[in-house]
Amino acid sequence: MDYQHPRVREVAALLTDKKRLSKDGKSILRAPELGALYAEIGGLPAADRASFGKEVNKLKSELEKLVNSNDAQTKKLPDIDVTAPFDQNVEEGRRPGPLSSANGSRHPLMAEREVILDIFYRMGFKAFESRQLDDDYHMFESLNFPEGHPARDDYDTFTTTDSLIAPAHTSTMQNRVLKKLKSNLDKKQPIAAIIPDRVFRNEDMDARHEHTFYQLEGIYVDRAIHAGNLIATLKTFLQEYYGKELKVKTQPFYFPFTEPSFEFALSCPFCDGKGCNICSQSGWIELLGCGMIHPNVLREAGIDPNEFTGFAWGCGIDRLVMMKYDIEDVRHFEAAKLEFLRQFR
Amino acid sequence: MKVSTQWMKDFGGQGLDVPTDKLVETIGAQLGAVEETTDLSTHYKGILVAKVVDCVDHPNADRLHVCKIDDGHKADDVERDDNGYVQVVCGAPNVREGLLVAWIPPGAVVPSSVETSEPFVLEARDLRGQKSNGMLASQKELAIGDSHEGILVIDEPAKPGDSFASIYKLNDQIIDIENKMFTHRPDCFGMLGVAREIAGISGQAFTSPAWYLNKPQLPVSGESLKLEVVNEVPELVPRFMALAIANVEIKPSPIWLQSFLSRVGVRPINNVVDATNYIMLLTAQPMHAYDYDKVRAQDKGCDHATILARRPLPDEKLELLNGKEISFGGQEIIIASASKPIGLGGVMGGASTEVDNQTKNIILECATFDMYNIRRTSMAHGIFSDAVTRFNKGQSPLQNDRVIVKCAELIKAIAGESAGYASELIDLNNVTTVTKPVVLSADFVNARLGLSLSIAIMKQLLQNVEFVVEEKDNNLSVTAPFWRTDIEIPEDVVEEIGRLYGYDQLPLVLPTRSLKPASKNTMISLKSRLSDRLAAGGANEVLTYSFVHGKLLSSVGQDSEKAFELNNALSPELQFYRVSLTPSLLEKVYPNLRSDYVRGEDNEFVLFEINKTHNKGDKDEEKLPKEWQSLALLFAADAKTAARKYQGAAYYGAKRYLSFLLQESQLNLKLVPLKDIKKADLESSTWVSQLVKPFEPGRSAVLIDELNKIRGIVGEYTAAVRQALKLPDFASGFELDISVFEDQLPGSGYIALPRFPKVEQDVTLRVPKTLEYAELFDFIWDKLDSDKPKDTFFTLVPLGIYQKDEDPKHKKVSFRLWISAYDRTLTSDVVNELLDQVSKKAEKEFGAERV
Secondary structure (H helix, E strand, C coil), rough: CCCCCCHHHHHHHHHHHHHCCCCCCCHHHCCCCCHHHHHHHCCCHHHHHHHHHHHHHHHHHHHHHHHCCCHHHHHHCCCCCCCCCCCCCCCCHHHCCCCCHCCCEEHHHHHHHHHHHHHHHHCCCCEECCCEEEEEHHHHHCCCCCCCHHHHHHHHCCCCCCCCEEEHHHHHHHHHHHHHHHHHCCCCCEEEEEEEEEEEEECCCCCCCCCCCCCEEEEEEEECHHHHHHHHHHHHHHHHCCCCCEEEEEEEECCCEEEEEEEEECCCCCCCCCCCCCCCCCCCCEEEEEECHHHHHHHHCCCCCCCCEEEEEEEEEHHHHHHCCCCCCHHHHCCCHHHHHHCCC | EEEHHHHHHHHCCCCCCCCCHCCCCHHHHHHHCCEEEEEHHHHHHCCEEEEEEEECCCCCCCCCECCCCCCCCCCCCCCCCCCCCCCEEECCCCCCCCCCCEEECCCCEEEEHCCCCCCEEEEEEEEECCCEEEEEECCCCCCCCCCCCCECEECCCCCCCEEEEHHHCCEEEEHHHHHHHHCCCHHCCHHHHHHHHHHHHHCCCCCCCCHCCCCCCCCCCCCCEEEEEEEEECCCEEEEEEEEEEEECCCCHHHHHHHHHHCCCCCCCCCCHHHHHHHHHHHCCCCEEEHHHHHHHHCCCCEEEEEEECCCCCCCCEEEECEEECCCCCCCCEEECCCCCEEEEECEEHHHHHHCCCCCEEEEEEEEHHHHHHHHHHHHCCCCCCCHHCCCCCCCCCHHHHHHHHHHHHHHHHHHCCCCEECCCCEEEECCCCCCCCCEHHHHHHHHHHHCCHHHHHHHHHHHHCEEEECCCCCCEHHHHHHHHCCCCCHHHHHHHHHCCHHCCCCCCCCCCCCCCCCHHHHHHHHHHHHHHHHHCCCECCCCCEECCCCHHHHHHCCHHHCEEEECCHHHHEEEEEEEEHHHHHHHHHHHCCCCCCCCCCCEEEECCCCCCCCCCCCCCCCCCCCCCEEEEEEEHHHHHHHHHCCCHHHHHHHHHHHHHHCCCCCCCCCHHHHCCCCHHHCHHHHHHHCCCCCCEEEEEEECCHHHHHEEEEEECCCCHHHHHHCCCEEEEEEEEHHHHHCCCCCCCCCCCCCCEEEEEEEECCCCCCCCHHHHHHHHHHHHHHHCCCCCCEEEEEEEEEEECCCCEEEEEEEEEEECCCCCCCCHHHHHHHHHHHHHHHHHCCEECCC
């Protein structure tokens, strides 16, 4: 259907769309927009009335045809010249092209990932991507979680019917990265790497829990690396990230792939430890798990744990972004709602 | 794991005599995160021991009694009679003169209501004409068990006016430490273990009680109950101990025992069951008690009771203590009589041999089960009991003899005078592991902690928690005590020393590094470059789930057989790994068009996502599923916006975005109509085969690289897709494998600017309608390039394409040419000649006519 009059064209597009989106297609024949077109005829310059009226009639009969043919909805559109830069018979001002820059936005998680990456690049860390589908060896075994180990219970993993795993932590890359950068150690360079990427946990969703989220893994191995280095490195990163002096503390924890293991907390950067909503009035924010890489993990990657030691950590990126912008519901991140996204233009 | 500070004080109290907040801080820093602390003393504030000195029936109520109580004149502001006694009305059937009871005076709170939303504060009030000052409390009201039949009768030495809390050590702090911290510390699932740790982290030496440290005296058998114990699965049950106890009197436990269980969240049942639970909470070793006679009755005609550990047989069933009937998978460890299962070993006992009020004789079991087997069984049957929590951490079998004897002694003490040991203490011990000392140097420890501790300090720290430490040539030889199962390698000892010393005392220094700059990750950088570009082009970056509904796959024509499927999806909406990103974006169109948010402005948007896709066909060099690095974009406008702003096919909207993106990297991808692609090429990889499915062949083009490989697609969606996903007419998009950009350096393809003026000239060619634009453009470009005067530089852009009804076989395509030379001013004659020449060639090639 092609119409000369813009108003008829507009109503035609609108009603054709409506027909597709509604179950009861017949309602478009009684649509007020169609009635409005007839009403408009009288108000037009005399010269236009005849052609306008003709087009409105044509539209009505086209719509009737559309309503009466059930397969109209699934009608194939004619072929076009896909190599052309624009459609034929279309004037320059009506050719679709990029929208105004003012509409564009980066996703806040991806934008923040770049802020974090930038700090770690400056600190001398290399970055790696993680996998979204991996095997048991990398997710568990190479990390000193033997088959049947109760610590596996703490990782609510999704598994596939082919016995693959949706990684529940970015540590699924640890063995690969250690192997890949092992030669650094021979060159008297440390292994320093971060892995900021997507992970999955099989847990029910609410405002604070997502089954899909982003984690920041860090790995550092060299001669004579000790637990004090670990805490200092994390503290340095966080102070740079928040742009202020912070206090940090650790709590012993248990992970099979680090020994010793810690939970790491920082003094709340939003209230300087005085207590606010973000830190639940405690003055502290528990942010991440970390520890000294277990000798079995180093050994599995072919690194002699008697010669080299190292540390690793894993931190949630979603949490950092939620705190930064005071985002109330983690589920917004994967919802692709323009209302949310365009706030980050 | 809830611990009671009062209970732990039974072991010496090292480190416990500090303010609670300090204690919690120390535990947090050196043992594990504290989830919650409860100050029990506040729950029992004001509650007094009182003696019932007079008890008469209520004149106006059948079941009530009017009591006078003696509280030693302790309570203030309460009405007293001439003798100084207080009147309380009580409905309990067991109230009588002479009892010592717990009195909650007016103004005090009923303990069971303290943690509810409405704490119940007592007052003096009339009950059918009689004044009642507060209440005499039942166990339930005092939050000590469930018993509500009568009031609690104090069973410890006490006198009127004593604080009730002090009689039962209820001035207590309950500290709840996260279980997760103890995944490798089975010993810390008992009060004894935690008390020892608290001493250790407070820098004080701890000594376990003698009954625990020393090999126990075997109880002497009195009256004989014949008991046979068999272990058919020694590899899964390394130690199995049992003992029969005869003539037990089943009744409620003493209040102190019920009170200890209640405060850490364990419900009192009866004295025998309570004793096993108490011992478990004390030592972390789960126990079980069977009714001896019920066990024996399982095996008809048998003169003795048999318990054996074995695998289940096919078709066997068992009703558990929680009432659930289970059948077995075959891998479980069961406890059985000679003929029938009577318990799911290490997980939960069976109902048929439960100890109840009629029980006279019992069998006490203290066994160790394989932690992995227990974990699997627990998962398979969905049972997460206190025993499972402990056994799946790997309890030390070396403490079983101490534990069973301690438990037997407790039962003998609280189950009536005639209770007595009635069998040998049976010990089927298959433990072969020997605790070997771990040898390490002080340097090894200090290097990993960044400290310079002396051997003496290390030794002291370890000895405080009962390690045996010997010093040999600057080395430490460390032998873990028998209850520890987590010390195997030198790093374990480092952790122990670091924790006991205090991680908050480590020196915070950064590692030293060289000046070598870290190179950036090219793929991550590429992704951010592309995203920045598209966002600058007005598009919105989205992230959507990697998992999709099978229905979404089928509605866009993709094959769910090619998609990885989750075993344990949260919902059908998240059942499959997506094989391309486009369907995820298509799903987001309708909700966004419908949302109130965009009403009022132009209701149009461009969404894009950069993410990974997977399919069952394509593998990577690790033989794992290939992770396709994909970028998908979708341009949609509602009918009204599209009618107002745009004309023609929506396809060209997506195409413009694609050119905008490719331009950034000077990337040349050829567009070939999807309808012209051979089936074999569409099946060159599973990725391609699924990628193209949502797209309409007559209105889409595939992107072909220099090696003739398909790297993406741009187009409109098929009618079926548009209908299924409620797309507007104006919707188009593209998806491509971004690794195509990887070798391409970003650049503008800059060309030096000629100093001489450029000549502008338009040319319109009338060509056959079926001639593809690209073919024409490329031809003109090539000819211009080959025929142009030397040292010139030109630009050619399309102006318009027109196809009129009056000339149905042809279309007219107009271009504008700018051309300039680097060393001279070109004349329009030269340019016109050039265009004529090129047009002639086009005429020959396509029958084009310059108009």
